[in-house]
Amino acid sequence: YVRTLEGCNLLWRLLLLLLLCFTERRGVPPDLNSVAEVPNTATCHPQSHIVFLKTHKTASSTVLNILYRYGESRNLTFALPVGQAMHLFYPKLFESRFVEGFSSGRVKEFHIMCNHMRFRKAEVAKVMPEDTFYFSIIRHPVTIMESGFNYFKAMPAFSNSRSLEDFLDNTNHYKDSAPWSFLAHNNLAFDFGFDHNVTADAEDHEEKAKRAVAAIERDFHLILVSEYFDESMILLKHVLCWSLEDVVSFKLNIRSNRTRHQISPNTAEKIKRWNALDWSLYLHFNATFWQKADSVVGREQMKSEVSQLRELQVKLANTCLKGGGAVDPSQVKDASLKPFQAGTAVIQGYNLKPDLDNQTRKQCQRLITPELQYTLHLKSLQFPTKPLNN
Numbered sequence: 356y357v358r359t360l361e362g363c364n365l366l367w368r369l370l371l372l373l374l375l376c377f378t379e380r381r382g383v384p385p386d387l388n389s390v391a392e393v394p395n396t397a398t399c400h401p402q403s404h405i406v407f408l409k410t411h412k413t414a415s416s417t418v419l420n421i422l423y424r425y426g427e428s429r430n431l432t433f434a435l436p437v438g439q440a441m442h443l444f445y446p447k448l449f450e451s452r453f454v455e456g457f458s459s460g461r462v463k464e465f466h467i468m469c470n471h472m473r474f475r476k477a478e479v480a481k482v483m484p485e486d487t488f489y490f491s492i493i494r495h496p497v498t499i500m501e502s503g504f505n506y507f508k509a510m511p512a513f514s515n516s517r518s519l520e521d522f523l524d525n526t527n528h529y530k531d532s533a534p535w536s537f538l539a540h541n542n543l544a545f546d547f548g549f550d551h552n553v554t555a556d557a558e559d560h561e562e563k564a565k566r567a568v569a570a571i572e573r574d575f576h577l578i579l580v581s582e583y584f585d586e587s588m589i590l591l592k593h594v595l596c597w598s599l600e601d602v603v604s605f606k607l608n609i610r611s612n613r614t615r616h617q618i619s620p621n622t623a624e625k626i627k628r629w630n631a632l633d634w635s636l637y638l639h640f641n642a643t644f645w646q647k648a649d650s651v652v653g654r655e656q657m658k659s660e661v662s663q664l665r666e667l668q669v670k671l672a673n674t675c676l677k678g679g680g681a682v683d684p685s686q687v688k689d690a691s692l693k694p695f696q697a698g699t700a701v702i703q704g705y706n707l708k709p710d711l712d713n714q715t716r717k718q719c720q721r722l723i724t725p726e727l728q729y730t731l732h733l734k735s736l737q738f739p740t741k742p743l744n745n
């Protein structure tokens with residue numbers, strides 16, 4: 356069964372590949388040997404049972420890299436996709452047997468689950484320990500749609516539209532039942548496991564939004580916000596009892612500015628009405644994010660830690676990166692560090708400085724390793740005897 360899922364026809368493969376790589380945020384980055392502030396482990400224990408629901412086009416590739424590095428450096432076990440799969444069979448609703456080593460009993464304890472999936476709590480809970488921390492990240496639906504339109508241009512849902520405006524004015528031609536249509540309609544809600552076919556014209560859209568919010572509140576401990584990425588990392592560090600160095604990153608899967616588009620206020624309104632569910636989720640969880648940030652960290656402390664984080668990022672960029680920042684993919688020298696390209700977006704990558712000592716090079720390399728390559732690396736570490744290409 357899983358074989359059929361993984362398999363075969365070209366279109367399916369293409370779609371899976373496209374889905375793996377979403378454009379995210381721009382950015383700069385960190386330091387390796389600094390004495391950054393360490394959490395007070397007398398009052399808290401670092402959390403290492405974690406589920407991260409990796410949503411689409413929300414800077415989630417950068418969060419994934421943070422979790423990969425944290426887990427790898429501590430020999431934690433990841434709930435990786437079974438066989439050759441590179442994600443947990445999105446867009447199917449999650450099933451425990453999608454995880455390598457679970458059904459066979461080969462892996463006794465999973466620490467981190469973070470690859471793309473369509474969330475289903477009951478099945479995730481079969482794999483992960485009871486004390487697992489669940490979190491995810493959301494982003495403004497207008498920005499998601501602008502980004503998604505470029506990224507998914509080739510998808511059936513978008514391919515007949517000349518522009519995003521054209522698409523929004525002709526949603527009567529759009530079919531929620533069409534393959535991959537969820538990429539163009541309430542994609543956040545869909546990733547969390549809900550129906551995506553809700554607009555502001557539907558009488559019951561508020562009721563549906565309320566139910567979705569309540570379910571997410573019940574199943575997740577924390578929802579981060581992409582627009583406040585650094586603040587999100589500080590809050591995450593506090594609730595997980597991690598250090599500043601644990602949450603430092605270079606932004607991965609980011610688009611070059613050339614492929615960004617301005618959205619008019621009128622278009623923005625249409626996007627919010629079309630994605631009524633996602634808009635409600637965003638308003639709610641943006642508000643709760645700030646309530647949590649205020650109660651757990653506090654405004655002053657947040658400001659001070661965000662600037663520490665940014666200093667660390669700059670230091671690390673100076674240590675690791677040639678030119679100190681991201682470059683277009685054509686300029687990425689090491690082919691194994693080239694990010695996957697999709698649609699009309701141009702996904703940027705990084706070059707390392709040439710003269711790094713071995714240990715620094717290894718740490719720097721992990722920071723800029725794209726998702727696909729890093730996932731393969733973890734698979735080979737965790738299942739060294741299992742051939743990857745059979």
Ligand SMILES: *[C@@H]1O[C@H](CO)[C@@H](O)[C@H](O)[C@H]1NC(C)=O
Pocket residue numbers: 428429430
């Ligand atoms: C992880 O495993 C490696 C190899 O078995 C070992 O050398 C290293 O000390 C371990 N690291 C931690 C943090 O346990």
Ligand SMILES: *[C@@H]1O[C@H](CO)[C@@H](O)[C@H](O)[C@H]1NC(C)=O
Pocket residue numbers: 550552557
């Ligand atoms: C939305 O899709 C679900 C199936 O995923 C279906 O049961 C429901 O009737 C649809 N609702 C609307 C308003 O189309």
Ligand SMILES: *[C@@H]1O[C@H](CO)[C@@H](O)[C@H](O)[C@H]1NC(C)=O
Pocket residue numbers: 381612
């Ligand atoms: C891209 O845009 C961002 C935000 O507007 C800006 O900070 C950055 O300098 C720009 N980068 C380039 C290469 O123009």
Ligand SMILES: *[C@@H]1O[C@H](CO)[C@@H](O)[C@H](O)[C@H]1NC(C)=O
Pocket residue numbers: 638641642645
């Ligand atoms: C998100 O929360 C911040 C802080 O309260 C607020 O300034 C911002 O307007 C909110 N965003 C939206 C779209 O409501």
Ligand SMILES: *[C@@H]1O[C@H](CO)[C@@H](O)[C@H](O)[C@H]1NC(C)=O
Pocket residue numbers: 713
């Ligand atoms: C650094 O790595 C290179 C190639 O992997 C190896 O030849 C060299 O001996 C290493 N240097 C040190 C100091 O470990």
